[in-house]
Amino acid sequence: MKHTFLFALALVLLNANAAPSRKLPRGEVQFRAYCIGCHSIGCNRGGPRLQDVFNRKAGTVPGFRFYTESLRNSGIVWSDESLDAFLRDPGKLVPGTGMAAIGRIDSARDRQDIIAFLRRQDKSIDLCF
Numbered sequence: 001m002k003h004t005f006l007f008a009l010a011l012v013l014l015n016a017n018a019a020p021s022r023k024l025p026r027g028e029v030q031f032r033a034y035c036i037g038c039h040s041i042g043c044n045r046g047g048p049r050l051q052d053v054f055n056r057k058a059g060t061v062p063g064f065r066f067y068t069e070s071l072r073n074s075g076i077v078w079s080d081e082s083l084d085a086f087l088r089d090p091g092k093l094v095p096g097t098g099m100a101a102i103g104r105i106d107s108a109r110d111r112q113d114i115i116a117f118l119r120r121q122d123k124s125i126d127l128c129f
């Protein structure tokens with residue numbers, strides 16, 4: 001009896017954590033989990049907007065006031081490869097970057113999915129305020 005109750009409770013908890021019924025693309029799930037607190041595609045927030053990030057020089061989004069000297073002087077141009085290295089270990093690619101303290105994305109698959117999400121430039125989940 002006790003076990004039945006615990007089992008039912010576990011099912012309820014699992015269900016509360018379940019993904020919404022619309023199946024989100026993996027990169028969107030990762031972006032929501034790791035990036036959306038600071039970044040949107042279309043607007044600057046705690047992090048610079050990620051619109052047209054590919055082929056853009058790092059640290060050059062107009063109106064974003066919180067860039068570090070380190071990122072602005074890094075000479076990086078954003079590509080699949082440089083984004084992958086940045087997300088793997090921001091502080092290693094750009095010592096002193098403001099993103100260094102932020103959780104690194106250890107899984108190569110997750111990094112790829114996030115980069116694919118950035119390629120889609122989907123503004124529908126932007127949090128702009």
Ligand code: HEC
Pocket residue numbers: 031034035036037038039046047048050053057058059060061066067068069070071072078083087096097098099102105114
């Ligand atoms: C806690 C806030 C925060 C989180 C979370 C965060 N970032 Fe950032 N991001 C920043 C800040 C601040 C900068 C500027 C860093 C600097 O100038 O050194 C930045 C810079 C960047 C840049 C360089 C942009 C440019 O204009 O050169 C990219 C790309 C980026 N972040 C992607 C991501 C992705 C993808 C994630 C999620 C995996 C993420 N960030 C998570 C705050 C954040």
